[in-house]
Every structure is written in C-alpha cells, then in structure tokens.
Amino acid sequence: xxxxxxxxxxxxxxxxxxxxxxxxxxxxxxxxxxxTDQEPVxxxxxxxxxDFEYAETMAYSEDAPAIARQLLINGADIVTDTNMALxxxxxxxxxxxxxxxxxxxxDEDVAxxxxxxxxxxxxxxxxxxxxxxxxxxxxVGNAPTxxxxxxxxxxxxxxxxAFIIGVPVGFVNVEASKELIMRTKIPYIVNRGRKGGSNIxxxxxxxxxxxxxxxx
Amino acid sequence: xxxxxxxxxxxxxxxxxxxxxxxxxxxxxxxxxxxTDQEPVxxxxxxxxxDFEYAETMAYSEDAPAIARQLLINGADIVTDTNMALxxxxxxxxxxxxxxxxxxxxDEDVAxxxxxxxxxxxxxxxxxxxxxxxxxxxxVGNAPTxxxxxxxxxxxxxxxxAFIIGVPVGFVNVEASKELIMRTKIPYIVNRGRKGGSNIxxxxxxxxxxxxxxxx
Numbered sequence: 239x240x241x242x243x244x245x246x247x248x249x250x251x252x253x254x255x256x257x258x259x260x261x262x263x264x265x266x267x268x269x270x271x272x273x274t275d276q277e278p279v280x281x282x283x284x285x286x287x288x289d290f291e292y293a294e295t296m297a298y299s300e301d302a303p304a305i306a307r308q309l310l311i312n313g314a315d316i317v318t319d320t321n322m323a324l325x326x327x328x329x330x331x332x333x334x335x336x337x338x339x340x341x342x343x344x345d346e347d348v349a350x351x352x353x354x355x356x357x358x359x360x361x362x363x364x365x366x367x368x369x370x371x372x373x374x375x376x377x378v379g380n381a382p383t384x385x386x387x388x389x390x391x392x393x394x395x396x397x398x399x400a401f402i403i404g405v406p407v408g409f410v411n412v413e414a415s416k417e418l419i420m421r422t423k424i425p426y427i428v429n430r431g432r433k434g435g436s437n438i439x440x441x442x443x444x445x446x447x448x449x450x451x452x453x454x
Numbered sequence: 455x456x457x458x459x460x461x462x463x464x465x466x467x468x469x470x471x472x473x474x475x476x477x478x479x480x481x482x483x484x485x486x487x488x489x490t491d492q493e494p495v496x497x498x499x500x501x502x503x504x505d506f507e508y509a510e511t512m513a514y515s516e517d518a519p520a521i522a523r524q525l526l527i528n529g530a531d532i533v534t535d536t537n538m539a540l541x542x543x544x545x546x547x548x549x550x551x552x553x554x555x556x557x558x559x560x561d562e563d564v565a566x567x568x569x570x571x572x573x574x575x576x577x578x579x580x581x582x583x584x585x586x587x588x589x590x591x592x593x594v595g596n597a598p599t600x601x602x603x604x605x606x607x608x609x610x611x612x613x614x615x616a617f618i619i620g621v622p623v624g625f626v627n628v629e630a631s632k633e634l635i636m637r638t639k640i641p642y643i644v645n646r647g648r649k650g651g652s653n654i655x656x657x658x659x660x661x662x663x664x665x666x667x668x669x670x
Contacts, residue, residue, distance in 0.1 A: 243630040245602065250574040253599075253626050260625040288623050288648035289505065322653065325541035358466040383469075386461065407504050409476040410469050414459040432504035437538065437653045 257285055265293060275303045279427065282445035286437050295430045297420060302401075303446065305425045309373055309400050310335050310450045316443055317367040318377040318436075319343060319360045319384040319406075326440025327377070331447040339443075342366040361387035365397075373400035379439025382406045382415035389418045402426045403442050405434030473501055481509060491519045495643065498661035502653050511646045513636060519662065521641045522617050525589055526551050526666045530616055532659055533583040534593040534652075535559060535576045535600040542656025543593070547663040551670075555659075558582040577603035581613075589616035595655030598622045598631035605634045618642045619658050621650030 248256055261284050265272065270293045272280050283292045299305075313336030318324050324341040332339055342348050342363035352359040360381030367374050376399045378384045385404050391397040404419045404426055406412050416428045427442055464472055477500050481488065486509045488496050499508045515521075529552030534540050540557040548555055558564050558579035568575040576597030583590050592615045594600045601620050607613040620635045620642055622628050632644045643658055 241633075243633055245627055245630050248626060249572065250568070250599075253574075257625040285625075286623065287651065288625065288628070320541075322538050322542040322656070325536075326538040326652070352466070356465065358469070383466075407502065409473040409501075409504065410464060411461055412504070414461050417457075417459055435503065435651075435653050436542070437651050440538070 254285075261285060264290065268293070270294070273298075275301070278449050279303060279442055279445040282441045283429075283438055286441040287433075287435075289433070291433065292429060292438075295433065297426075297428045297430050299420070299425045299427075302425050302427050303449065306375060306401050306427070306446045307450045307453070309375055310337060310446060311454055312373065313337050314373040314375050314400055315340060315370050316375045316377055317341070317364070317370070318379065318439060318443075319363060320380045320436045320439075322436035323377055323379045323439040323443075326437060327443045328447055331444070331451060335447070335450060340367070340370070357387075358383040360384040364388050365391070367399075368397050375399075375401040375403065375443075377403040377405075377439040377443050379403075379405050379434060379436035380407065382408065382411040385415035385419055386411065388424075389415070389422065392422050392424060399424055402428075403439055404428040405438045405442065407434040407438075408432060470501075477501060480506065484509070486510070489514075491517070494665050495519060495658055495661040498657045499645075499654055502657035503649075503651075505649070507649065508645060508654075511649065513642075513644045513646050515636070515641045515643075518617075518641050518643050519665065522591060522643070522662045523666045523669070525591055525616050526553060526662060527670055528589065529553050530589040530591050531556060531586050532591045532593055533557070533580070533586070534595065534655060534659075535579060535622075536596045536652045536655075538652035539593055539595045539655040539659075542653060543659045544663055547660070547667060551663070551666060556583070556586070573603075574599040576600040580604050581607070583615075584613050591615075591617040591619065591659075593619040593621075593655040593659050595619075595621050595650060595652035596623065598624065598627040601631035601635055602627065604640075605631070605638065608638050608640060615640055618644075619655055620644040621654045621658065623650040623654075624648060 280296050316339045327339045348362045352362045361383045364384050364387045496512045532555045543555045564578045568578045577599045580600050580603045
C-alpha cells in the first residue's frame with residue numbers, strides 16, 4: 239500500500255514565510271545560533287539550497303552585511319559572473335535603490351580577450367567591471383577564476399571592488415580562491431569549501447536587498 | 455603564519471574535464487557506482503552543487519535518460535518554472551535539436567490568473583504550457599506547486615507532459631510533490647528529499663542535451 243502523502247495548503251505569499259519558520263526551527267534543533275546581522279543572509283541561502291551545511295560554512299568579514307547595505311543604499315551596482323545569477327537577482331529591488339546588475343560573460347569583447355589571453359571569460363568579465371564609474375558589489379557564483387582575477391587586481395592595486403560575494407562552486411581552485419579573498423582588505427561574504435553557486439550568489443544579493451529596503 | 459594555498463593552473467577548457475575526474479575519483483572512494491545511463495546526469499548535478507548527496511537521492515524512472523534523449527532528438531521543447539533555470543539551460547544546444555526553452559512565470563496573463571484563482575504563478579505557468587503543440591519536457595527547479603499542478607493535470611487526464619524533471623527545493627510540500635510525480639506513469643528524473651533548485655534543473659537539462667548531441 240502506498241504511503242499517504244501530506245500536502246499542506248498555504249496561500250502563495252505564506253509559503254516563503256512558513257519555509258523560514260521551518261529553517262528557524264531546524265537551526266534551533268541543531269543548536270545553531272546565527273549572529274543577528276548574518277541571519278537573514280544565511281537563512282536565505284538555506285532557503286535556496288535546503289542545505290544546512292551553509293549555517294556552518296558561511297564566512298563574513300567584520301560588519302559585512304551592514305557595509306553591503308550601505309553600499310546598496312548609495313546605489314551601488316552588482317556585477318556577477320553568470321547569467322543565471324543575473325536572472326536570479328531581484329533587479330526591481332536593486333533599481334529602487336538606484337543600482338543596476340550586470341553580467342559581461344556573453345559580451346563579444348570579453349570572449350575575444352579571453353581567447354587571446356588564454357583566460358576564462360569569467361576572469362576577463364571581472365576586469366570589464368572597471369568601466370562602471372561607481373562602487374561595485376561583485377557576486378561570483380560560478381568561476382573561481384573570477385575570484386582569482388579580483389584578487390590579482392586588488393593585490394596589484396589596479397582596482398578595488400567595494401564588496402565581494404564569493405560563492406563559486408566546484409572542485410578546481412574553488413576553496414583556495416575563496417581563502418585568498420578572505421585575506422584581502424575588501425569586505426566579503428564567502429562560503430568556505432566547495433559549495434556555492436549562481437543561486438547562492440543571487441540569494442545573498444536578494445537577502446541584502448530586502449534587508450536594505452526594509453530598514454531604510 | 456598563513457597556510458600556503460595551492461592554485462592549480464589549467465586552460466579554461468580543461469577545468470570542467472578535471473572537475474569531472476575529481477567527481478569520479480570521489481564517487482569511487484565512497485563506493486558509489488552510478489548506473490551507466492544515469493551517470494552523466496548525476497555527475498553534472500554534483501558538478502553544479504559540489505554536493506555528493508545527490509548521488510544517493512537522484513531517482514530515475516525506467517530508461518528515463520534514453521527517453522529524454524529521444525524526445526530531445528525529436529525536437530521537444532522545455533518548459534521551466536524559473537527564469538534562472540531558463541538562463542542556465544544551454545539554449546544553443548537545444549536549438550541545434552530543434553527545441554526551444556520557455557518560462558511563462560513573468561507573463562502578465564499568468565500573474566493575473568494566479569491572483570484571481572489564488573494559485574502560485576508557477577502552477578498557472580505549467581497550465582500555460584498546453585499552448586505548445588509538441589512534446590514538452592518540464593523542468594521544475596523551484597516550485598513544488600508547479601509539480602502539484604502537473605500531477606493534477608495528469609490525474610484528471612487534462613494534459614500529459616512528455617517528461618518531468620522534478621527538482622524543486624525547499625521546505626513546504628517539496629518532498630510530497632516529488633513523490634506524487636513518481637507515482638504517475640510520466641517518465642521522470644526527480645531528486646528525492648528537500649534539495650534541488652533552478653541550477654539543478656538546468657544541469658539535468660544540459661547533461662541530457664550534451665549526451666543527445668554526442669550520440670546522435
């Protein structure tokens with residue numbers, strides 16, 4: 239006999255609320271207490287992934303959420319390394335604060351420079367962000383080479399990102415690229431280890447956007 | 455003293471190859487042997503998430519990968535429940551096979567019908583797929599309500615999806631919605647449990663596309 243399945247009925251707008259309640263309950267069960275300023279961000283990452291490991295691996299530089307919110311209030315732009323993250327970022331919320339989101343990955347000039355220089359398009363697309371004449375929050379959800387390029391630009395004093403969200407996912411240089419970012423003076427939100435992704439990058443951006451709009 | 459970080463140098467096109475080698479090595483270490491036809495799909499999901507749990511939770515109906523490849527060869531379209539998954543699906547690869555990818559989530563008529571009927575937009579956007587006059591592969595990466603709607607349409611004999619990729623993520627009705635799909639006669643690829651996501655839905659579509667193009 240088939241096991242009976244329990245379907246709960248909620249109005250559409252209640253589903254997210256109930257999800258966050260479940261996340262809070264489970265964090266409590268696991269004896270995990272998130273610092274107040276990090277809580278909305280880490281919880282939204284768990285909401286996006288259903289993966290509680292993030293509660294233990296997310297790393298924030300000092301006052302990172304407040305710094306990011308201040309940047310967003312001042313109209314900072316967001317540059318990301320994938321069109322998936324670009325699709326996931328709430329661009330209406332960002333526009334209400336005067337910011338714009340960009341992904342240069344599919345640009346013809348980026349593809350050409352990447353080919354010529356033997357770099358990934360992700361790395362070159364980070365360089366291209368220098369054309370933006372205001373503070374930029376970088377949201378890297380895919381390519382560790384993007385983080386490595388940002389690190390190089392910072393170390394060589396060529397360019398200074400206002401903020402780095404460093405959550406590439408994968409197996410080659412991913413962990414090291416995140417560690418390098420954590421050694422710079424740039425404020426950051428990073429997920430240590432191999433996990434991350436475009437969805438995680440977008441979730442972090444959105445959590446910061448929602449907190450900014452709520453508190454302004 | 456700071457720990458020395460090891461950065462490996464690879465040409466851009468080598469990074470993915472090396473990643474899949476690492477995934478194979480780790481599956482071997484964990485004594486996990488994936489069925490041959492499922493291997494490219496499950497490995498790409500792990501590549502996208504860096505989460506080996508998927509090797510244990512991915513569920514395939516009989517011959518699901520072969521059925522999906524046949525559909526793609528015949529020019530099937532893909533309908534997804536998020537613009538993030540739409541952004542992540544390799545639309546050039548799909549077009550080479552004569553297929554198109556759609557997401558109706560942002561459509562005005564979908565928003566309106568959702569409001570009127572008290573449904574989620576995701577559910578209504580599944581209904582809208584009926585306007586497509588050829589076989590449709592559904593790729594649900596976000597909303598369990600989309601899967602519940604597909605289930606209802608199948609049970610009421612209103613509409614029959616050609617294939618369902620059921621990988622919504624989250625905490626409310628997610629597990630039950632996947633179980634229901636597994637009880638239909640529709641061929642499926644599902645990830646049991648809470649995990650999934652738009653990135654996972656796109657990864658499954660892309661794995662199937664790449665296998666189809668490789669073997670045709």
